[in-house]
Amino acid sequence: MSGAAGMGWEIVIGLETHAQLSTASKIFSGAATAFGAAPNSQASAVDIALPGVLPVLNRGAVERAIRFGLAVGARIAPRSVFARKNYFYPDLPKGYQISQYELPVVSGGFLDIVVEGREKRVNLTRAHLEEDAGKSLHEDFHGMSGIDLNRAGTPLLEIVTEPEMRSAREAVAYAKALHSLVRWIGICDGNMQEGSFRCDANVSVRPAGSATLGTRCEIKNLNSFRFLEKAIEFEARRQIELIGDGGTVRQETRLWDPQKGETRSMRSKEDAHDYRYFPDPDLLPLAIAPEWIESVRAAMPELPAAMRARFVAAYGLAPVDATTLTASKALATYFEEVVRHAGGEPRACANWVLGELSALLNRLEAEADASPVGPAALAGLVKRVLDGTVSGKAAKEVFEAMAAGEGAADAIIAARGLTQISDAGAIEAIVDQVLAANAKLADDWRAGKEKALNALVGQVMKASQGKANPAQAGEILRRKLG
Amino acid sequence: MFDHTVSELAALLRDRKVSSEELAALFLGRIERLGGGLNAFITVDAEKALASARAADARLARGEATPLTGIPIAHKDLFCARGWKTTCGSRMLADWVSPYDAHVVEQFDRAGAVLVGKTNMDEFAMGSSNESSFFGPARNPWDPSRVPGGSSGGSAAAVAARLVPAATGTDTGGSIRQPASLTGTSGIRPTYGAVSRYGMVAFASSLDQGGAFGKSAEDLALMLNVMAGFDERDSTSVERPKEDYARDLARPLAGLRVGLPKQYFTADLAPDVASCVMAGVEELERQGATLVEVNLPNQALAVPVYYVIAPAEASSNLSRFDGARYGHRAAGYADLNDMYRKSRAEGFGAEVRRRILVGTYVLSHGYYDAYYLQAQKVRRLIARDFAGAFASCDVIAGPAAPTVAFPIGEKTSDPVQMYLEDLYTISVNLAGLPGLSVPCGFGEGGLPVGLQLIGNYFDEARMLNVAHRFQQATDWHRRSPPGYGS
Known part of the structure; x- marks a missing residue:
């Protein structure tokens, strides 16, 4: 206004x-x-x-x-x-x-x-x-x-x-x-x-x-x-x-x-x-x-409104996200291709298309059908996030590298050593170090300060150079503190 | 031989009794010798005519002739013909050479007819006397001090004076039937949509229809066989199977019901014309037709309705003549609007300007409903009157014009008197029906009178049948004007 x-x-x-x-x-x-x-x-x-x-x-x-x-x-x-x-x-x-x-x-x-x-x-x-x-x-x-x-x-x-x-x-x-x-x-x-x-x-x-x-x-x-x-x-x-x-x-x-x-x-x-x-x-x-x-009706493509309703009903997307995805036929088609290559997981796919991909397209002033990162490539990355191979943060780095033409997600993850640590033993060792060095934070958490746990997870991530699986780290911390 | 009908000439050509080149030379000679005083032509092109006559002779020799192959004809000068001046009788287009052929011109070319010239006409077909032509009035061969009628006056005069065996015309409010009546020729206006308007410069699109002049109903049938037919380039052209308009010519008239509109036989009709028309009707009765009175209650509204609708369409149709791309452009002007104003004021004559003004007025904001819309409603009532009449008759008979040919200059100062010339023809155009006029006697001063026949939609063959049977029993159509006959 x-x-x-x-x-x-x-x-x-x-x-x-x-x-x-x-x-x-x-x-x-x-x-x-x-x-x-x-x-x-x-x-x-x-x-x-x-x-x-x-x-x-x-x-x-x-x-x-x-x-x-x-x-x-x-x-x-x-x-x-x-x-x-x-x-x-x-x-x-x-x-x-x-x-x-x-x-x-x-x-x-x-x-x-x-x-x-x-x-x-x-x-x-x-x-x-x-x-x-x-x-x-x-x-x-x-x-x-x-x-x-x-x-x-x-x-x-x-x-x-x-x-x-x-x-x-x-x-x-x-x-x-x-x-x-x-x-x-x-x-x-x-x-x-x-x-x-x-x-x-x-x-x-x-x-x-x-x-x-x-x-x-x-x-x-x-x-x-x-x-x-x-x-x-x-x-x-x-x-x-x-x-x-x-x-x-x-x-x-x-x-x-x-x-x-x-x-x-x-x-x-x-x-x-x-x-x-x-x-x-x-x-x-x-x-x-x-x-x-x-x-004429019989030859009509699926219209944005119908596609939007389908995205909400079949994919469980938020109406606003479905609207944005169907703002252009190129973007909607791109999104459905990502879902197909990822073998499902429409919400995660939508987050990536509406987030990193849309930001990239805006920067390039390009339509989705001219994206330097194709739907199959993006699906490859989404799968690695979902299976825990990379953290969300690292995945953004991978995406930028893909946009810069450095190749497929797996190759970039390998080349840059971005695989996240999901081995429970390895994370536990880091957690032990962190707890030893941050007794005050541990006490705070026990005193009921929920935020202290986030700080501890942050310390674990720092100590692992960002590679630890943060969800796993949080779980282990809770167990050890509890 | 110049007195022969198209069908007679076609037989001579087929039998190699005469060549097309000889025929072309014969008629070109008559145009040269007799045509000057009549001013029936705006353009005559002997060279082109002789060349196409030679081509027709070759075609005749190959045995690929149609009934029109090798027959000299003339087109009213609003049919676009490639390489020919197409002036519409106007200063606006006085020097305009068309780069393309009208559908009608194409059809005659294909049939092998030989175009000898383009005929004089009222400017943009607006008039009933040929006096509004920029090229001067055409004259009536029966009395050169009188008008041949209009707007297709040049075609009517040319056929009457035996300068061509047949010619095309157009009929927006009576522009074929009225001049046919005034010159003792036969003329037909087909159903709206029967002949393509493509390349026929528009006056009033919803009323304009191409048609023909000849010396007999049979010739009109032959002309229609060439001209009529669907053309996808005209959206108002009606898609229907090609028909032979001569198929029913000989059919006896027994059982035919002839409708006589009581509104046609009133004090408005000159007594000499009335008696010729009634004599013609009696001939039909003699041949077995029964006469029935029919009612056209809205007949009196036809002329006023026409003079709203036709000028409205004309005011828009003639907007393209702006001096920008072709046609007359004023020599000097201050700016764009001045160019438009001067070019159009100079390029159009008084009658055309009058109708543009009337048409612009009736379409203007605040007047549209009272004039244009109201006129369209009455137009539907007029069409409904005819539908009612045709429930009790097969053809309608009456006069084609209220008087015989009048002296040049008599009505030029009184447009309304001029408009009333079309009293008996105009309602046919408003309804979109076919009508024809055939000679049925001579009135005052020995001047010809026409009998109008009006048919139901696409019932041209029946009308031509009635006209042909009439001409089998009479010889009015074989009379030629003194000095122009054999």
Whole structure:
């Protein structure tokens, strides 16, 4: 919770996300959608809107919308309608964008997120199909603007939430969960640098406890999670200060300026276009038969929510851990591979995946499927911890060495002499030495100071150069002291 | 020979009595000699025409001919044809050469038809007289001081004057049937979805439908056999088996029920037109048809509803003409909006601008429900009226236009009078039904009158059957305008 919100203000956030659907061709033409091609080399007659051309809907885009709807538990409309959104701009060749307005393909649904260990459900309003516009290039030509229509007609799914998020962190958690989900179900590559996943945030503020919504501003150009968080924080602060100074928030569209770290006004509501939406007469209403939905459902991968429930029920994991493990498909898959190689012990495996492995991945900014320590290798280490070959502390050292490419767990343990002493006789000898040298601690324990035992175990570990099995040492100490 | 129908010319070509090249030369010669005064063509390309005629001759020699192989035809200038100017009768596209073929153009090419030229039309098909063309009005060969009707006026005038045996047109509110009526030609608008709109520059997408002009119902059947059929590039194209529209031409009319809408035979209909149409209906009765009165209670709403829906769609369809990528761009402008404003103000004529304004208005926030949505509801009622009527009849008969051809300039200052030209045709478009017009006599001033037949969805073969039987018993369709006949 930001400082501002703590002072009697509540921040209200809704997100609109444009996810570029991973079809090979465009939503209404056969042109390719690959990123980075030479300008206008992927623009067909339909994309440049020659006279007489007509749109034909790409079924692959619809199929992906259905997949999304199923993944968020939404209603898939048996009949939805494409509408024209009319406005003039050079990168919009037809003078209208084909979108969905009154009857979207997906409505309702939800996404569960975890913020600071607390779960929250974010309800979705709708998701609709539409085409992307081209790009205007204002910098590259002196005194002129260039138009690249390669992107024109690229399929987008616009996913709209209810205004249910209450902090920038919640918004980021939602955006990350959505980003993970669209990649999980294979409908979007999620590449934010290339614009495949773009968020607009609607932000308003109101006195805490108020039931009416404040006037909102829409912030555009948020192409990273960091910008999303910063922009919302900035905007909420701006609105609170504005109201605090006796001003009123104007409904407007604002642009995030990452250089200056601020939002600035792009256009006010008064300047807003009248888009004159009406059903596109070139396209029939989109009919989706129940059989189509069922065939898509049958081909769906196990979804994060189902996998999470299974991790809790079958593996006995804590719900929070299960949520974190299923935050990305790569991590969840990695975890299950570790369990398989370790031959069980899911809780120990989860601790390692969520602990050392996640820390390593964060450091490397890598996904689990690109981890330098593979699931089989990690399982090899987990087994050595479980069978008592290495202590937990030594195991961390082994893990770091594995991450540095020094080989498998067993080889590193052997090479570095990290095998822990589990031989009762050997430990007993060390315990005797320690007790002899620390009579005061022994007396303390007998006097009821439980902590004294930990200190004694510490002495045993020190004397054994960390190799003694601490659990065993504790047992022997208790026996001898008792 | 220029007076022959397509089917007659096809027989001569097949029997090697004439070559396609000779036919092309014959009609090109007539266009050159007689066409100037009519302004029926925007583009004529003798070189291309003769080349494709020679190709057709080779195909005829190989015995691979279709009924259209080697037949000279013309396309309305809103069908995109690769390498041809496709102007839509507008300054906006006056110099635009299409890089691709419309589905219809492709189909005629495949059939071996010989394209001789592109015909004049009201700008973007908006008009009922051909007077809104940037290239000047086409004239009616029956009286060159009068209009040929519109918007497919050039095609109608060209076929009437025997400058081509047949031509394509489009019909959004009557743009084939009304000019056919005014020029004494036969013209058909098929069911919406029967002919692909791919490459047919859009005026009002939900109403536009390609069709044909010819000298006989039989020729219309041959033209439809080429044009109609499913095309996956048009999402509103209807997927159904290919049919032979000529299959029922000879069927006797005994037992046929002909519906006469009481709303068609009122004071709005000129008496000379009414008597020709009634004479035509009586001929059908003479051949064994029974006449039944039918009711189209919402007929009076058709014109107002059309002038909400068609401009709404047009205002959006014509947004692509912005001067940015192709078409007319103003010579000087201050900024982007100025470029749009000037290019579009210069590129579009008054009628097109008027309809863009009307369409923009009826789609605007706060007006949409009262105009556009309300019009769509009434549109459904109009379609329901026809469904009711077809419960008691097989085809509907009536006038195609309220009057004979009117003088050029008579209605240009009064758009509403011009819009009422489509009084009897427009409801067919709103319902998506097929309709045709065949000559049924001559009214005031010896000017032709058309009999309109309206069929149920995809019942073109039946309509053509009725029209053909009518033409077997009459010779109105064989009359040619003075100075253009043999």
